[in-house]
Amino acid sequence: MKLLIIGGVAGGASAATRARRLSETAEIVMFERGPDVSFANCGLPYHIGGEIKDRNKLLVTTPAKLHERFNLDVRVRSSVLAIDRTQKTVHVRELNTGREYDESYDKLILAPGAAPLRPSLPGIDLPGIHTLRNLPDMDRIKAIVDAGAKSAIVIGAGFIGLEMVENLIHRGVQTTVVELQDQVLPPLDREMTTPLAEVLAAKAKGVTLLLSESAEGFESADEEIVVQLKSGKRLQAPLVILGIGVKPENQLAIAAGLEVGPRGGIRVNEQLQTSDPDIYAVGDAIEVRDVISDSPTQVPLAGPANRQGRLAADHIFGKQVRYRGTQGTAIVGLFGKTAALTGASEKSLQRSGIPYRMVYIHPAHHAGYYPGAQAMALKLLFTPDDGRILGAQAVGGEGVDKRIDVIAVAIQAKMTVFDLEEVELAYSPQFGSAKDPVNMAGFVAANLLRGDHPQIDVAAYEKLAGDDQPFLLDVRTADEFNAGHIPGATNISIDVLRAHLDELPRGRDIVAYCQVGQRGYLATRILLQAGFRVRNLSGGYKTYLLWHPAEAK
Amino acid sequence: MKLLIIGGVAGGASAATRARRLSETAEIVMFERGPDVSFANCGLPYHIGGEIKDRNKLLVTTPAKLHERFNLDVRVRSSVLAIDRTQKTVHVRELNTGREYDESYDKLILAPGAAPLRPSLPGIDLPGIHTLRNLPDMDRIKAIVDAGAKSAIVIGAGFIGLEMVENLIHRGVQTTVVELQDQVLPPLDREMTTPLAEVLAAKAKGVTLLLSESAEGFESADEEIVVQLKSGKRLQAPLVILGIGVKPENQLAIAAGLEVGPRGGIRVNEQLQTSDPDIYAVGDAIEVRDVISDSPTQVPLAGPANRQGRLAADHIFGKQVRYRGTQGTAIVGLFGKTAALTGASEKSLQRSGIPYRMVYIHPAHHAGYYPGAQAMALKLLFTPDDGRILGAQAVGGEGVDKRIDVIAVAIQAKMTVFDLEEVELAYSPQFGSAKDPVNMAGFVAANLLRGDHPQIDVAAYEKLAGDDQPFLLDVRTADEFNAGHIPGATNISIDVLRAHLDELPRGRDIVAYCQVGQRGYLATRILLQAGFRVRNLSGGYKTYLLWHPAEAK
Ligand SMILES: Cc1cc2nc3c(=O)[nH]c(=O)nc-3n(C[C@H](O)[C@H](O)[C@H](O)COP(=O)(O)OP(=O)(O)OC[C@H]3O[C@@H](n4cnc5c(N)ncnc54)[C@H](O)[C@@H]3O)c2cc1C
């Protein structure tokens, strides 16, 4: 068996090492265009920021070590230029020497990754405009920061863009973020990104966030870059970083006549075979099945890339495998805040036309009575009929990663919100709560589906106007009410509500709310049983403020 | 509907509030013998230790608030003395006044909890010997510490015992721990507790740990307590805390003729009804079904107690419910270390005669290249045939809670180790790894079951003697080998192994090992394919040191 692998990082290197473990006799050659294999892409921003001091730490392993330990033939600075499927060869150029040659294969794995998008805007190729994919990119950006750059412009507020902002600020670089959409971190639903926008705004002297704004062109001036924005604004800085997404490296595949999807991802079956069964493809370059929508998508993440590489090797060496699809579990840290998601977002469900219900809660990450409890906002999406979990998003501090991971497994297991009610998690005051946030989300969602706890979310509430306008009941204390409330609300504290039922309208919809939803729920129960038509505003005033951050004082 | 509830803390108060949400009209009376309801039992040690400064924080709510918000009739200092099932009444004594009365019920929930064990040893009732269950207990212990106690003796190294040790040390109290078994934290398998014993030993000046030792009697001397130990040793301190377990408060139930199990837990069905369908029981007082062994057990934990209380109320108010059993997910923090478990331990599987396989791994809690990665030891138990997860234990620092919670959900979902291979968790360098510890455990276990990765564990290895004695191959570097190795091992580094196959015995079993198992696995693959009979020592030298901590230097 002669196995060639194109691309030597997450997907490629994982396939190569797994292949060797499965077969001592296979001839395994791995081609990598760049100077390094097996590097920690995900660590690049943190070396620029100084968190990861030693550059060598980013090299998880080296060609020499892979040869020594795994008997792999690793060829760096070697670009595969073409695949000849009839001859079963690839055509390779040694970038250092210019030498070109063919190499034959029995099986071929494509793991070329995805390249940062560089839209064809005027001036896009000016020096000073950078993307970040590998160590040479990182070195170039770091050199500019090390040389004393005082400011930078990051275009795109996705995962990599935000990580760059954090790390540039760590280095004392004033950073302007330009994002086309009206929110940071577009994979999340907009309201869930409010805490991130706030933490950026809190870096008052360091970060400028420009939403609903885009770059239209670039010029050079004073050895810096001027970015022209759609609004007419002009920004100038010595360093511009593009973080607006990636596109699959599919040129080889297309030229070889392999199928690709509409957004460019190489098409593979559940065994990760392309339309040519001797050619596999893995990682950022491929189209995967979204486990929620069951439709093709592209999810450039390291975990899936690594596991796909392993599975491709498995299949080549005769194992039964089935890639289950990707659910898009992802996370980012930003100045001490954490945002994470798994499964579908509300907007992706809307795009796919999948019916859903949802709840918001705002639990503490561990028992409130133990010092240091940090609040998080947790949004849970599920099917309206049987409560199967479709997705979750959480934003907060500590403990966000844990809850999203727990729900990620629940999604994999096709669990329902009724299962979340019963989840038995580890509890001791510094680690969680007797009713963990995951249980709470389950309770609130299950109560909704059982009809015990009718809820309305902020967006739906705000769409009601005129005759549909409900009576809005704030059941918090007078102090809480006076510190800020939803316009038009009447305040009757939950603790005296039973005595004031005669002040509430019969025959008109009521929406109750409190700070996080819990007292609003109790009010809803009281009023329902007293014959009122009432719903609770899911997640309460805290969720309202996610939609209307400007109203927070 | 008139609902009486006996016990006003985790199970009882949760049932009461849930019942009110389900019915505004029910008459709900909750009896509590002590002065407080709804208090944070789990926080008691941390108020003694000073971590939770404000005693009021331990009162999650109060009778007055429960009355105001939930219209509950909460009667503290009210002990229920008897249940008359034919009259459907309970007999109550007001402890403050001595007044006694009967109260009738339609439905009754028993949530009396479990009382700390106080074995009938000579002198057990001496003042100075304390148990910790409620705020008055805590106040008494704290007063002794506040008064300047220099030393204390904690009998029992379970969850509460260890938490007391940590908190006493925080207060500068020299503490001796006496534990009957040969390990701390008996619910865990012994080797997994080694890091805890080490962290206790590291408090050289503060903690003395006496294992396989027990108290046989108590005397008073110099206004202190002298503890006589089985070994003949005598310890003296002004404060003795008993933390040797709890027993269900079943007297009322027994007197009323309700069924109890062999260890005293009140018997309930899946709807939490006792043998009298109008009487429910929840929490520490009951016998539950162990979800792994499917046999009755007692698991005194707050999460299950809370959820059972909620379910009992549900059933009373007409909902379909089914308590799924308890899997015993629990956690403890000890001087910065964390130990947690879910599902069955190895010894509990042995006790139940359930066949199992297991693996050990020693992953870092997040990407190794990002600063601050903390190692953990993770033990995964699963069925030999289909790989269904039976249990997991982890000991380390950060990230232990997350992995045990993830596996806890996997157990609930009846997932297999093959599912763990595919778990898609949130990865960014400060939160995890592209191949998370949970994936890694899945890989190692799945490789075992697929026959690709034969493994042997330390205990089994050490049982092999004489002709069965395998050739022991250490595939680490010479430096690692010289720094400490398993007696009898031959050192051939993994990186030169392929060139030294002729030095290995054919026709004799080989056991390979490295530091954590990963290189040993590769060696196993190389040797297997070269026709050797070889197994990898699961978890490598680090696991060996869990069994033989004295050999660590
Ligand atoms: C800055 C940054 C931060 C990230 N952070 C995270 C994170 O926190 N969490 C997360 O899950 N993911 C993160 N990712 C994404 C993650 O790194 C990728 O999903 C993963 O590396 C994809 O693996 P891959 O093998 O498909 O592609 P890559 O890792 O990109 O490897 C592909 C390799 O193939 C080589 N190649 C391409 N074409 C050829 C050719 N024709 N001939 C030879 N070689 C070729 C390329 O040079 C490249 O090195 C991050 C990515 C970046 C850039």
Ligand SMILES: Cc1cc2nc3c(=O)[nH]c(=O)nc-3n(C[C@H](O)[C@H](O)[C@H](O)COP(=O)(O)OP(=O)(O)OC[C@H]3O[C@@H](n4cnc5c(N)ncnc54)[C@H](O)[C@@H]3O)c2cc1C
């Ligand atoms: C110090 C300590 C630390 C703990 N730490 C943890 C932890 O970290 N994690 C965890 O999961 N669990 C922990 N627990 C266990 C947890 O607190 C219990 O599992 C939980 O409280 C059980 O709830 P319950 O309602 O069954 O009983 P309890 O909470 O004990 O409440 C029962 C109440 O019933 C009252 N009562 C009993 N009989 C009568 C009667 N006849 N009449 C009137 N009242 C009566 C008692 O006074 C008692 O207050 C800890 C417990 C203690 C004591």
Ligand SMILES: CC(C)(COP(=O)(O)OP(=O)(O)OC[C@H]1O[C@@H](n2cnc3c(N)ncnc32)[C@H](O)[C@@H]1OP(=O)(O)O)[C@@H](O)C(=O)NCCC(=O)NCCS
């Ligand atoms: C590191 C890399 C070369 C893969 O190498 P690898 O040998 O598969 O190493 P890993 O560290 O992933 O270990 C996984 C293997 O070791 C085994 N293993 C791990 N711990 C083990 C233990 N304690 N005992 C026994 N086996 C163990 C696993 O079973 C698995 O083997 P398998 O795939 O045959 O089941 C590749 O993932 C890579 O290049 N990574 C860096 C790039 C990258 O991922 N970038 C994106 C993220 S920043």
Ligand SMILES: CC(C)(COP(=O)(O)OP(=O)(O)OC[C@H]1O[C@@H](n2cnc3c(N)ncnc32)[C@H](O)[C@@H]1OP(=O)(O)O)[C@@H](O)C(=O)NCCC(=O)NCCS
């Ligand atoms: C606090 C206590 C009285 C229970 O009160 P509770 O009203 O059930 O309150 P919780 O805080 O547990 O909240 C859970 C309820 O609020 C609802 N809820 C929580 N957050 C919500 C939100 N954001 N929006 C709407 N509803 C919410 C849940 O659905 C659940 O209601 P349900 O049971 O009807 O589904 C009881 O658990 C107790 O006494 N605890 C302290 C003792 C203890 O547990 N000790 C051991 C651990 S230290």
